Structure formats: structure tokens, C-alpha cells
Amino acid sequence: MKTLKEVRNYLDSIPGINAGGCLFSAYAMYLWLEKNNKLTKNTAIVLNYRDDDRLEFDINHSILTNNNNLHLTQSCAHAMLFHRKRFIDSEKSLTSPPSRYILQLSTTNKQFILGSLKNEDNWNSMFDRRWVQWIEKKLEITLT
Numbered sequence: 001m002k003t004l005k006e007v008r009n010y011l012d013s014i015p016g017i018n019a020g021g022c023l024f025s026a027y028a029m030y031l032w033l034e035k036n037n038k039l040t041k042n043t044a045i046v047l048n049y050r051d052d053d054r055l056e057f058d059i060n061h062s063i064l065t066n067n068n069n070l071h072l073t074q075s076c077a078h079a080m081l082f083h084r085k086r087f088i089d090s091e092k093s094l095t096s097p098p099s100r101y102i103l104q105l106s107t108t109n110k111q112f113i114l115g116s117l118k119n120e121d122n123w124n125s126m127f128d129r130r131w132v133q134w135i136e137k138k139l140e141i142t143l144t
Contacts, residue, residue, distance in 0.1 A: 001139065004083070007032050010138060012090035014131050020124030023047075023079040024132060024143055025090050027113050030081055031141040043083045044108050047076035047116075048101035056122075057103045063115075064107055070115035075122035077101060117144065 001007050011017050011025045018025070026045050033039045049057040056074040063069050078101065081088045087097050097104060107113065116122075120129070132143055 001032070004029060004033065004038070004088075007139065008088070008090045008093075011135070014090075014135070016124075016127035017090050017131075018078070019126040021127030021129075021131065022089060023076070023113065023117055023123075024127070024135065026079040026081045026088075027117070027143060028135050028139055028141060029083075029088065030108075031143070032139050033083065035139075035141060040084060042085075043081070044106040045113060046080045046082045046087060046097065047105040047107070048078045048080065048097050049103040049105075050077050050100060051102055053077050053103070057105065060105055060112075060116075064105060064109060064112055067109070067112075070111050071118070073112055073115035073119055075116060075119065075124075076105075082106060114144070 001010065007029055011028060014021065030043065030045055033043060047060065056076065059072065059074050063073055087094045136143055
């Protein structure tokens with residue numbers, strides 16, 4: 001794949017990618033950009049939270065701030081890639097995060113991201129994690 005749009009189209013074809021697989025999608029885009037030397041200094045993973053996700057936000061904020069207990073990382077309501085001043089998931093590209101999300105954490109901390117991905121109990125089960133190996137193969141990246 002030669003463009004981020006092609007990567008997004010591929011990811012968007014995967015069932016449940018934005019319903020439990022959004023962090024895999026955002027991280028896959030981040031790693032693809034990194035592999036192809038297309039990251040900008042502001043490219044990051046953005047974890048979005050609703051008002052009723054305050055506990056998860058606070059836990060993750062503390063983990064990121066202290067850079068410890070990465071195995072306790074919680075899920076978020078929706079993860080997106082921030083790149084070239086846009087919030088991007090496989091389906092859409094926006095100039096601001098969707099309004100239903102009032103809290104955001106931005107990170108490039110791969111250990112934090114991997115900790116969250118490994119915490120399967122916190123993520124929506126609509127995304128079949130067996131897709132991860134196919135994403136890795138297609139994009140020639142390692143997500144786990």
C-alpha cells in the first residue's frame with residue numbers, strides 16, 4: 001500500500017474495526033506511517049473518552065504520567081490517529097474529535113498502547129482479534 005488512504009480503506013473493510021478494534025486500527029496506521037517515514041512530529045494516537053468514562057481516563061492518565069503499571073491500561077471509548085492536524089480512523093478524517101468525546105489522551109508510548117491492546121477484557125468483543133495477524137501481514141507491521 002502506498003498511501004494512508006489505502007491503509008484506511010483496507011482497515012475499514014475489516015468487520016468490527018471501529019467497534020473494539022479501533023486502537024488496533026489507529027496503531028496500525030501509526031506503525032505504517034512510521035515504517036514508511038511519513039510520521040510528523042505531532043502524529044500520535046488519541047484515546048477519546050465520554051463523560052461517563054472518567055475513571056478509565058483518570059487511570060490511563062496516571063499510567064501515562066508515571067509511566068508505570070502499563071499492564072493496567074484501560075480501554076477508551078474510541079481511538080484515532082492524529083496526523084497532519086486531523087483525527088483519523090478507518091472510516092473518517094476530521095479536524096476535531098467527534099463531539100461526544102470530551103476527554104482526550106494523546107500518546108506515542110508504544111508500551112502503553114500495547115498494554116491497552118493486551119487488556120482484552122476491557123475492549124468491545126465485536127472485533128475478532130484473529131484479524132490482527134492479517135492486518136500485520138498485509139501492512140507488514142507488528143501490532144503485538
